[in-house]
Amino acid sequence: MTVTPRITVSDGRLEARGRTVLSGVPDNVAAAHGSGAGLVDGAFVGANAGEAKSHHVFTLGTLRDCRFLCLFRFKLWWMTQRMGVSGRDVPLETQFMLIEVPPAAGDGEDGEPVYVVMLPLLEGQFRAALQGNDSDELQICIESGDKAVQTEQGAHMLYIHAGDNPFDTITAAVTAVEKHMQTFHHREKKKVPSFLDWFGWCTWDAFYTDVTASGVKQGLQSLSNGGAPPRFLIIDDGWQQIGSENKPDPNVSVQEGAQFASRLTGIKENAKFQANNAAEDAADDEQAPGGLKRLVAETKAHYGVKQVYVWHAMAGYWGGVTPSLGTGMEHYEPALAYPVQSPGVTGNQPDIVMDSLSVIGLGLVHPRRVRDFYGELHAYLASCGVDGVKVDVQNIIETLGAGHGGRVAITRAYHRALEASVARSFPDNGCISCMCHNTDMLYSARQTAVVRASDDFYPHDPASHTVHVASVAYNTLFLGEFMQPDWDMFHSLHPAAEYHGAARAIGGCPIYVSDKPGNHNFDLLRKIVLPDGSVLRAQLPGRPTRDCLFSDPARDGASLLKIWNLNKCGGVVGVFNCQGAGWCRVTKRTRVHDAAPGTLTGSVRADDVDAIARVAGCEDGAWDGEAVVYAHRAGELVRLPRGAALPVTLGTVEYELFHVCPVRAVTLDVSFAPIGLLDMLNAGGAVEECAVNGGGRDAVVLRVRGCGRFGAFCSRKPVKCLLDSADVQFRYDASTGLVAIDLPTPEQELYRWTLEILV
Numbered sequence: 001m002t003v004t005p006r007i008t009v010s011d012g013r014l015e016a017r018g019r020t021v022l023s024g025v026p027d028n029v030a031a032a033h034g035s036g037a038g039l040v041d042g043a044f045v046g047a048n049a050g051e052a053k054s055h056h057v058f059t060l061g062t063l064r065d066c067r068f069l070c071l072f073r074f075k076l077w078w079m080t081q082r083m084g085v086s087g088r089d090v091p092l093e094t095q096f097m098l099i100e101v102p103p104a105a106g107d108g109e110d111g112e113p114v115y116v117v118m119l120p121l122l123e124g125q126f127r128a129a130l131q132g133n134d135s136d137e138l139q140i141c142i143e144s145g146d147k148a149v150q151t152e153q154g155a156h157m158l159y160i161h162a163g164d165n166p167f168d169t170i171t172a173a174v175t176a177v178e179k180h181m182q183t184f185h186h187r188e189k190k191k192v193p194s195f196l197d198w199f200g201w202c203t204w205d206a207f208y209t210d211v212t213a214s215g216v217k218q219g220l221q222s223l224s225n226g227g228a229p230p231r232f233l234i235i236d237d238g239w240q241q242i243g244s245e246n247k248p249d250p251n252v253s254v255q256e257g258a259q260f261a262s263r264l265t266g267i268k269e270n271a272k273f274q275a276n277n278a279a280e281d282a283a284d285d286e287q288a289p290g291g292l293k294r295l296v297a298e299t300k301a302h303y304g305v306k307q308v309y310v311w312h313a314m315a316g317y318w319g320g321v322t323p324s325l326g327t328g329m330e331h332y333e334p335a336l337a338y339p340v341q342s343p344g345v346t347g348n349q350p351d352i353v354m355d356s357l358s359v360i361g362l363g364l365v366h367p368r369r370v371r372d373f374y375g376e377l378h379a380y381l382a383s384c385g386v387d388g389v390k391v392d393v394q395n396i397i398e399t400l401g402a403g404h405g406g407r408v409a410i411t412r413a414y415h416r417a418l419e420a421s422v423a424r425s426f427p428d429n430g431c432i433s434c435m436c437h438n439t440d441m442l443y444s445a446r447q448t449a450v451v452r453a454s455d456d457f458y459p460h461d462p463a464s465h466t467v468h469v470a471s472v473a474y475n476t477l478f479l480g481e482f483m484q485p486d487w488d489m490f491h492s493l494h495p496a497a498e499y500h501g502a503a504r505a506i507g508g509c510p511i512y513v514s515d516k517p518g519n520h521n522f523d524l525l526r527k528i529v530l531p532d533g534s535v536l537r538a539q540l541p542g543r544p545t546r547d548c549l550f551s552d553p554a555r556d557g558a559s560l561l562k563i564w565n566l567n568k569c570g571g572v573v574g575v576f577n578c579q580g581a582g583w584c585r586v587t588k589r590t591r592v593h594d595a596a597p598g599t600l601t602g603s604v605r606a607d608d609v610d611a612i613a614r615v616a617g618c619e620d621g622a623w624d625g626e627a628v629v630y631a632h633r634a635g636e637l638v639r640l641p642r643g644a645a646l647p648v649t650l651g652t653v654e655y656e657l658f659h660v661c662p663v664r665a666v667t668l669d670v671s672f673a674p675i676g677l678l679d680m681l682n683a684g685g686a687v688e689e690c691a692v693n694g695g696g697r698d699a700v701v702l703r704v705r706g707c708g709r710f711g712a713f714c715s716r717k718p719v720k721c722l723l724d725s726a727d728v729q730f731r732y733d734a735s736t737g738l739v740a741i742d743l744p745t746p747e748q749e750l751y752r753w754t755l756e757i758l759v
Helices: 166-181 204-210 213-225 271-282 291-303 343-348 352-360 367-383 394-400 407-425 464-479 497-506
Strands: 007-010 013-016 019-023 029-032 042-053 055-062 064-073 079-086 094-101 114-120 126-132 137-143 151-163 200-202 232-235 240-243 263-269 307-313 335-337 362-364 388-392 431-433 450-452 484-486 561-566 571-576 581-584 589-592 600-605 627-631 636-640 645-650 655-662 671-677 687-692 699-705 708-714 720-723 731-733 738-743 752-758
Touching: 007 029, 007 042, 007 151, 013 055, 013 151, 019 055, 019 094, 029 055, 029 151, 042 055, 042 166, 055 151, 064 343, 064 464, 079 094, 079 464, 094 166, 094 464, 114 126, 114 166, 126 151, 126 407, 137 151, 151 166, 166 464, 200 204, 200 213, 204 213, 213 232, 213 291, 263 271, 263 291, 263 367, 271 291, 291 307, 352 394, 362 394, 367 407, 388 407, 394 407, 407 431, 464 484, 464 497, 464 561, 464 571, 464 581, 497 561, 497 571, 497 655, 571 600, 571 645, 627 645, 627 671, 636 645, 636 708, 645 655, 655 671, 671 687, 671 699, 699 708, 708 752, 720 738, 738 752
Parallel strands: 200 232, 232 307, 307 388, 388 431, 431 450, 450 484
Antiparallel strands: 007 013, 013 019, 029 042, 042 151, 055 137, 064 079, 064 094, 094 114, 094 126, 114 151, 126 137, 240 263, 335 362, 561 571, 571 655, 581 589, 600 645, 627 636, 627 655, 671 708, 687 699, 699 752, 708 738, 720 752, 731 738
16 A cells, blocks of 8 residues: 655655645755655655765755744753744754644644654764754754765755654654664663662762762761651762873863863772771771772661762763873773864854863773773772762763764764673663763663753752753653653752752652752652652653743743653643743853743643543543642642643742642542642652552542652542551541541551542
8 A cells, every 4th residue: 555655845845744844945855755764754854965075064945934942952961942933043953853833724634733853863974963044944964073984965864753742743753763773772662770769869069079988978877867868879070080181271160070181090989988998998807898899888788878870971081081101091092082073062152171172182992992991990880889870971972083983983882882881780770871962872872761851950050940940841852762861960958949859859850969968958858758768750751741842931031831740640740930041042151131030820731741641540531631630839629620721820930730630430429539648749659559449339449659648639528548458537628629648657668558548
């Protein structure tokens, strides 16, 4: 049977389902449909220049009058979002586009938009990125990063996919590309490390590079004493053996990578950690373990830590590995390499770290020895009891492709070596990828399952906090197809702490802080962390709601950001006022553009949770659209008829969390909906199962976890409630239908209850 493609290029137009996306398409641009392209809804677009070069810019056509979202690299390391309506709004280094194509007059498609995803790809040794120009033309740049690696065409440099649901269309597009390229795997096929379900602490902001073994233990003890025990630990930068042959200019301020002039001189821990236990080691009859090994053992035995990760840069350290003789690093064949950045990256935001390294050089382990380097480093860490690594400064590898086959080849070689080493040494797939927002990596990652979602949490930059929350949510639209996004650490004792904590609680991401010992807000942490150190993590990567995809909640002065996620028996919508700051393409930095953005009003609907019908008990279509919504900060429960909206008003750097629970019939005249632990930020994460009319009686049987106030909606006061088969007291508010039960705190981990509500 002949199938008619829905993405076509003909007569100077690129069309999706019969609607024009690009006009004025040049003759050298063509579409191809293959078995890996989804056949009907997808196509590869390519172009021919007729001249072999290492860097090409092809014009694809004119883009106007369509709302779109771009995710682009505003720095070498990180992406952020930009919205627009014409080609000139597309930034350099755009790696993802979602376009809303409106219906034309006479389309006869009930006025519904078509969503088009554009993914610039890797093809051979070339990497593609989108950009626009002042003539509203959409262009694609392909480059190898090595002048000796040239081509005259890119036949499959852009993949385009169309659909009716934006989230499903994004997933379908990435899945089609996965099948075509066969160089990476989708997030759902990867093993997720177990640390994601536990509360964590990172040493970075607490100590920066001055971290010591005693400081690590102080931080763990401090949090545990307050009832928020960390169960995973990241020992960040500052534990390694480093040296510097080049001193940075003392008059130059470096925001990140202050140690960029230093290079790795050994794979073991530095003297700060070894010296910590020297006296005790000397008293042992047998050969005592090293400092790092002893520290890791103590964190697990005395502080209940389950997973310990340590930091290292992709190249070993910021300045790579020392090429100096006599250090023991010679067998990795390090040699000085001088980074060369893409014009697209430098056109957005120059980086002082890269500017310096381009002069003093980076000690690059030869690609043929990088498997040995990672293998020996990780094997040593594993012998010390370390469970995984946070691998930072990854995108620097793309700048070192000259003489090594180009940026794609060297990035893939390093990532293949990294993933092979992680698989050997860390069986829980223990790896967090950081500073890695380039498609060279994403389309080469077969195993890595956790990725930092945005630029850092900057505790001392007031302009950064709204920017951070907006960026992690929009970046997750793309990154979340490849890995579980990590929304970074935050401080529990900080003016924006609740704002950040609320975002992490519904992001589906790992939740960890970087508090200094003794500087904690335990009232906030108790809304995130259960007494056993576990967290109520949402099921999916948290993403903006459909009505936020093309608005600009950081810059337009009118929009609130709404982030949706699923729990097992309900959904959650976090609403955030993110207005006031953003990355500026003129000044090429993040800046405050409205110092007093003021109060904004929006609304929340049950179907803001895009996949709400997928929750337990609703897949069969029995749900009629009625829901109850519990507002966390307001403490209010509201019953919403199908299609109804609930207003929300927020001031600057304010948030509210709405727990959305489908209403289900228990009997002909009694309806019910579970909410969860009312005092936790992600209340619905406590509900694991909900069965109606079990055991032949009018009842709801719930499997729940945690302790504290548990809430549910019931349209009539229950006859009784049973907790693990024993009668339990409950409170009932007839005006709202709220049933509240106090769950005790047993002395066991991940405790679960069977709760029966008889009606």
